Amino acid sequence: MAERERVLLDWARQVLMLDTLNIDAVIADASTRRYVRLRSAQQTHIVMDAPGEATMIAQFARVAGLLRRAGVTVPSISAAHAEQGFMIMSDFGKQIYLTAVQDHDPQSLYRSALDSLIRIQQHADASSLPPYDREFLLREMRLFQEWFLERHLGVSVSPETKAMLESAFEFLCDAAGEQPQVFVHRDYHSRNLMYLDGSEPGIIDFQDALYGPLGYDLASLLRDVYIEWPIEQFNDWLRYYHAQAGALVEAVDLNTLTRWVDLMGVQRHLKIAGLFVRLALRDGKRGFLDDLPLTLRYLEHVSRQHERLHPLARLLSTLELRA
Structure with missing residues (x-):
């Protein structure tokens, strides 16, 4: 396991209080960000992994709030670590x-x-x-x-x-x-x-x-x-x-x-x-x-x-x- 994935997993286990959390998939996109699907015995979570993008992490949370208040469906945010560039959010599944x-x-x-x-x-x-x-x-x-x-x-x-x-x-x-x-x-x-x-x-x-x-x-x-x-x-x-x-x-x-x-x-x-x-x-x-x-x-x-x-x-x- 790469060092960054180990750090991500350790942090996620701590904030979600789930010892059995494991990486299920890694999804890249058009930017330097990637998205990691974490799986426990009960559920899955998505972690945005955006190293060096503390401002973007804050912007994502802010815009999510604007959209949620407008009455549309966006991921809920469970935890964030702006310094590391991590954010845990709800998993909408795999079907785009x-x-x-x-x-x-x-x-x-x-x-x-x-x-x-x-x-x-x-x-x-x-x-x-x-x-x-x-x-x-x-x-x-x-x-x-x-x-x-x-x-x-x-x-x-x-x-x-x-x-x-x-x-x-x-x-x-x-x-x-x-x-x-x-x-x-x-x-x-x-x-x-x-x-x-x-x-x-x-x-x-x-x-x-x-x-x-x-x-x-x-x-x-x-x-x-x-x-x-x-x-x-x-x-x-x-x-x-x-x-x-x-x-x-x-x-x-x-x-x-x-x-x-x-x-x-x-x-x-x-x-x-x-x-x-x-x-x-x-x-x-x-x-x-x-x-x-x-x-x-x-x-x-x-x-x-x-x-x-x-x-x-x-x-x-x-x-x-x-x-």
């Missing part, structure tokens, strides 16, 4: 939405996920969260040029192409700014929603939440880079959200909402294209490259539907888009 849709009705699952999202956007107090502002949005989108175009594809970006990209980025920032600003989970998708025996989803991985555009989490869910839905299903779920969201969109028609989701999806997928390459090349997590093709299909398809993004669509169509 990505696999649950194979055995359960996607319509029911996604309507439940949309209901939870509406509660978050209506009731989660995001006033204390950092803003998802123009500077933040631009920094994310510029990952596309640096990591995807230059480092992954080896493209030498001309001044003209750089100017085109910056114009597209500014357009997308403007679109974000015209939307209602709400609590934004930032990764509200099929790998961060847990199936809980037919009830509303268990929501995880919310510690990086920001205060930003309403369409962002909708794009994360409905144009998920890990699973693709037919356009008819996308439209049906967006109509459901529009009908249920009440005051959030009462002054917004469905076409405008669709435009917001489209454009926030482009912003997100530009970021993800760069981020997945960075995870592969810098951090050795090459499995993320498997999800690049769908990300790029979304980018080209949606860019073709919006005139201001036609130059971006043309760029995408001329590149050798290899994962």
Whole structure:
């Protein structure tokens, strides 16, 4: 057993007062964090293992409180050791939405996920969260040029192409700014929603939440880079959200909402294209490259539907888009 796992296990046994606690599984994610499932004779627990991330541990606990008060299901926290980077929380099991849709009705699952999202956007107090502002949005989108175009594809970006990209980025920032600003989970998708025996989803991985555009989490869910839905299903779920969201969109028609989701999806997928390459090349997590093709299909398809993004669509169509 590695030294850190021994320290984690000793601490967990002490705070949970369970001598028979053992490590059942270790789950990595896209960050430096990992999640350890601990098992006793009676139950299981999840431990977030985030060395050197005391601030993030505190942020996770704070955001969990915001979401719990909004009326959605998040893990309960049993104990934390900020200095070590440990946090013990309840275990939602192993079935994420990505696999649950194979055995359960996607319509029911996604309507439940949309209901939870509406509660978050209506009731989660995001006033204390950092803003998802123009500077933040631009920094994310510029990952596309640096990591995807230059480092992954080896493209030498001309001044003209750089100017085109910056114009597209500014357009997308403007679109974000015209939307209602709400609590934004930032990764509200099929790998961060847990199936809980037919009830509303268990929501995880919310510690990086920001205060930003309403369409962002909708794009994360409905144009998920890990699973693709037919356009008819996308439209049906967006109509459901529009009908249920009440005051959030009462002054917004469905076409405008669709435009917001489209454009926030482009912003997100530009970021993800760069981020997945960075995870592969810098951090050795090459499995993320498997999800690049769908990300790029979304980018080209949606860019073709919006005139201001036609130059971006043309760029995408001329590149050798290899994962």
